[in-house]
Amino acid sequence: MKNYSYFPGCSSEATAKGLGLSVQAIAKTLDMELIELENWTCCGSTPYGSLSEREAILVAARNLALAEKTGLDMVTPCSSCFVTLYGANLRLKQHPQLMGEVNEALAIINLEYHGEVRVRHLIEVVFNEVTPEVITSKVKRSLNGLKVAPYYGCQMVRPDYGFDDPEFPQSLDILVNSLGGEAVPYPLKNRCCGGSLIISEEGLALGLIRKLLENAVENGAQCIITPCPLCQTNLDAYQSRVNSKFKAHYNLPVLFTSQLIGIALGIDPISLGLNTNIVSPSKMLDYIYKVKQGVESGA
Amino acid sequence: MKSFVDEVVATPGGENIRACIQCGVCTGSCPVANEMEYPPREIIAMIRAGMRNEVLSSNSMWYCLSCYMCTVRCPRGIKPTEIAHTLECLANQQGFRVKGTRTPAMYRSFVSSIKGNGRVHELGMMFRYYMTTNPLAALKMLPVGLKLFLRHRMPLIPKRVKGKEDLSKLIQKFAEIRGSE
Ligand code: SF4
Ligand code: SF4
Numbered sequence: 001m002k003n004y005s006y007f008p009g010c011s012s013e014a015t016a017k018g019l020g021l022s023v024q025a026i027a028k029t030l031d032m033e034l035i036e037l038e039n040w041t042c043c044g045s046t047p048y049g050s051l052s053e054r055e056a057i058l059v060a061a062r063n064l065a066l067a068e069k070t071g072l073d074m075v076t077p078c079s080s081c082f083v084t085l086y087g088a089n090l091r092l093k094q095h096p097q098l099m100g101e102v103n104e105a106l107a108i109i110n111l112e113y114h115g116e117v118r119v120r121h122l123i124e125v126v127f128n129e130v131t132p133e134v135i136t137s138k139v140k141r142s143l144n145g146l147k148v149a150p151y152y153g154c155q156m157v158r159p160d161y162g163f164d165d166p167e168f169p170q171s172l173d174i175l176v177n178s179l180g181g182e183a184v185p186y187p188l189k190n191r192c193c194g195g196s197l198i199i200s201e202e203g204l205a206l207g208l209i210r211k212l213l214e215n216a217v218e219n220g221a222q223c224i225i226t227p228c229p230l231c232q233t234n235l236d237a238y239q240s241r242v243n244s245k246f247k248a249h250y251n252l253p254v255l256f257t258s259q260l261i262g263i264a265l266g267i268d269p270i271s272l273g274l275n276t277n278i279v280s281p282s283k284m285l286d287y288i289y290k291v292k293q294g295v296e297s298g299a
Numbered sequence: 300m301k302s303f304v305d306e307v308v309a310t311p312g313g314e315n316i317r318a319c320i321q322c323g324v325c326t327g328s329c330p331v332a333n334e335m336e337y338p339p340r341e342i343i344a345m346i347r348a349g350m351r352n353e354v355l356s357s358n359s360m361w362y363c364l365s366c367y368m369c370t371v372r373c374p375r376g377i378k379p380t381e382i383a384h385t386l387e388c389l390a391n392q393q394g395f396r397v398k399g400t401r402t403p404a405m406y407r408s409f410v411s412s413i414k415g416n417g418r419v420h421e422l423g424m425m426f427r428y429y430m431t432t433n434p435l436a437a438l439k440m441l442p443v444g445l446k447l448f449l450r451h452r453m454p455l456i457p458k459r460v461k462g463k464e465d466l467s468k469l470i471q472k473f474a475e476i477r478g479s480e
Contacts, residue, residue: 010418010419011419013418013454013458014419014420014421014452014453014454015421015447015452015453016452017450017451017452038461039460039461039462039465040462041413041417041418041460041462041463041466042413042417042418042419045409045413045419046365046384047405047406047409047410048406048409048410048413049384049388050384050387050388050391050406051387051388051391051403051406051407051410052388052391052392052410053310053311053384053385053388054311054473054477055470055473055474057311058469058470058473059413059466059469059470062462062465062466062469083367091311091312094311095311098311101473101476101477102473104472104476105469105472105473105476106469108468108469108472109465109468109469154364154365154366154367154368155365155367158366158367158368158370158371159367159370159371159378159380160371166367166371167371191330191366192330192364192366192368194364195364195365195366196405196409197362197364197402199405199425199428200400200401200402200404200405200428201334201362201400201401201402204331204334204362208330233447233452237443237446237447237452238443240442240443240446241443275450276450276451276452277450278446278447278450
C-alpha cells in the first residue's frame, strides 16, 4: 500500500460525484492509500487565473504548501485541478520573486512553500505505478470486448507535462484493453469539449460536444470514458441539449475512467456512483454482466 | 508607462512573445478561431504592434477554451493559451468591457463563489451568473440543472470548508504586499 496526499477538487464532490466515489472505491483494490489533504480549497482554477493570474497561483500555493507538509506526492483525479496545480508549481519555481511574495503572504496563516511537491494526475499514477499489467491481474469481471471510446480531453495530456503524448495519447487505450475492453479508434480523443464555456457560450460548446459524440458512435463505441469532470459533465449532462439542438438521438453513456476500472474490478455500481450518471449505463452493464453470465451458465 | 508588449512579456507565460514568426500554426489548431474577432496569430501581431485598446477590448481571449493545442504545437515555444489568460487579466483589471461575450461575467461569478465558500458551489455560482446576465436564460438551463440535482450532482447548500477563513486572510495579505510594491 502506497500513501498519497489526495486532492479531490471541488467537482468530485458535486457535479462529478461519480468521479469522487469511484476513485475512492478503486483505490484500496489498487493498493493506493489516498489521504485527503486537510483543509484544501479550490485549486486556483482556470476562471480564477483568467481574472487574476497571480492570485490564482497564490490559492494554488496554499494547497501546495499543505501538501508539502505531508511529504507525499499530491494526487488529483481532476484534469483541470492537475493543470492548475502543476502549472502554478512550475511558475513558482521559475519565478523566485513571485515565490517570495507568495511566501510573505503564506506566513500570515503559518504556511511556507519550498517548491518541493510533486503534483500528479491520478490516471498517471494508475498507469505508471499501479500499471496495466497489475490491473489485469485484479480483473474480476472482464469487460468482454466492450467497445469503448477513450476520451482524454485537453487537460490531462496538454500542456505537455510529460505523462502522455499531447497529440496521440495512448494511456487510456491501454487501460481499457487491460480491463478486457476494446478501445476503438477515436480520432477526436484529445479535442476540446468546450470546458466551462458550456455556461457562457452554450451553442459553441454544444457543437464541439456533438462532434465528439458523433465520432465515438461512428467508430462503434458502446460508451465513452474520460478522466475529466468537465468533459464528463458536458458529454453526459448536456447530451440531451445536443439532441434537441441538432435533432439527434444520441444515447451514449459517458463514464469516468475510474468507474470503468471499478466495474472490471468487480465493484458494485452504486459504490462507483453509476447511479449519478445521467445517460443510463444500464445497457452496457447488461452487456458486460450478461455475457459473463452466459459464459458461466454455458460452462 | 511600459509599452504594451513589455507589459505582456512581464507576465508569467508571456516571456517569449517576441520570438513569434507568424506561422499561423496556433490559429490553424484553434477550435474557436472562427469565433474570435482576432485569432491567436493576429492577436500576437497586434500586441507587438502596441494595439492595446483594440486587443483588450476584443472578445478573442474570452473565447479561448484553454485547450492548449496552440501551446503544444507552436514551433517557437510561445504559449498563446497563457497569453490569452494574461490578456483576460489585463482587460479585467483595466476595466475593459467586452460586448458579445458572457464569459467574463461567468468567470466573475465563479471567482466570487470561491472567495465566499473556499470552494466552488455550482448552484450559487450559476444563480449569480444568470442574475447578472440574463435571468430568463436560466429557464432554458433548468432541465439540465434538475437532472444534475436528481442525480445528487447539484448540492443546494455549499459544504462548509475549514480552510475558508485562512484563504480570505491570505488573499487580503497578498493584495497588501503587491499593492505596496
Ligand atoms: S504558432 Fe507560435 S510562432 Fe506560429 S504564429 Fe502562433 S505564436 Fe507565432
Ligand atoms: S488554447 Fe485557446 S487559443 Fe489556443 S488553441 Fe485552444 S482555444 Fe485556441
